Amino acid sequence: MSTQVRRRGCLTAMGLTLAGLSLAPVVNAQIAPTGSESAAYRGLHLAAARGDVPGLQRLLAAGADVNARDGHGRTPLHVATFARQHASLRALAQGGAELGALEKDRYDAVTIAAVADDEDTLRVLLALGASARQITSRYDGTALIAAAHLGHDGAVRQLILAGAPIDHVNNLHWTAVIESIVLGHGGARHQETLRALIQAGANLHIADSHGRTPLQLAQQRGFRTMERMLTQAGAR
Template sequence: MPHPKNAALLAAAATGDAGAVRVALAAGAGTGTRDEHHRTPLLLAALGDHVPAARELLAAGADPNARDERADTPWLVTGVTGSVAMMRALLPAHPDLKVTNRFGGISLIPACERGHVDYVRALLRETDIDVDHVNRLGWTALLEAVILGDGGRAHQEIVELLITAGATPDLPDGDGVTALAHAERRGFMEIAGLLRAVR
């Protein structure tokens, strides 16, 4: 069990109470304290998209790269939540853009899978993240958007954004299947058209 002041910081971060975060920090709570799942206060704030609480923690030196038991970090989970505000709050703390989750993916990949258009757009514009990073499944962000996406407008926009950002359209998955072939198999004609246009 963490010390009461550290427990108070964890609770405040999880609920997004920036004032209580400030009080706990002033009382000597540590930004590196962990809960039962090895999550730091900053990771809890990022998971809940509590940007003001996260800013308090970052100002106190919280680490955007601290991993929990699932290998998640505050930076990585922004790709899951799709929070542009949290992404921008974390950037000045120099998060590791190459850090990978338990699937070997960087933050861009789950964002593309989940259809977080605004996040993907901001990430591609404001960082030099690797658009062709390949995860342990053999998938790039482009492949993930097609294989796990629904083919709708959000995933169409994401495919456009990735292509514009220089993603390699014919980079195949581990089985040698390209994003275009996956799009055609799934009946995603709009996405297939976008991919054919850049061949």
């Protein structure tokens, strides 16, 4: 049986079999503004992308819609997040921007920063009051699951501290723990991601839709270090 998982930089086709897991990278899911879109921006979207705080403040004072949408449903806050414009983020938040707004693919700014491995921008967003608890993406996941998938261990630790739901199960029946195993390569950053989740008290017994536990998945993929970590933490 095959399940398709799409997130930043890859569409992973997962064939879960008794023999093992077959992974094949394909296309992008989280869509940053294209060059042509950026060139067409005006008003708040343009000022947000450029980090033009005086421009943002003038436009907001004149009544511009702080949550205006571009063709992909991105608000100025989304654009500022993609552009890593921290001053823009602060000005938009001060101007009443919806920090949890979702664009067309149901990504919020927190998930965008986590997927980009942009710890500085993530830190700014969380300090401004953006939530780590939102359900995002077509997979009904979270920023934590997305970060765990990619092995963005620093973002994972930030999101845990910010109260992300550690044991949330997405509509593929995967948790952050499971995604750190089945969608990674078993390397150092995915190991650190799993370590952070274990230390935070993640439930290590939630199985995938085929009944496979995280320990069984790590064994199946040949990730011996992850297998030891899970066994030492009491996983079965």
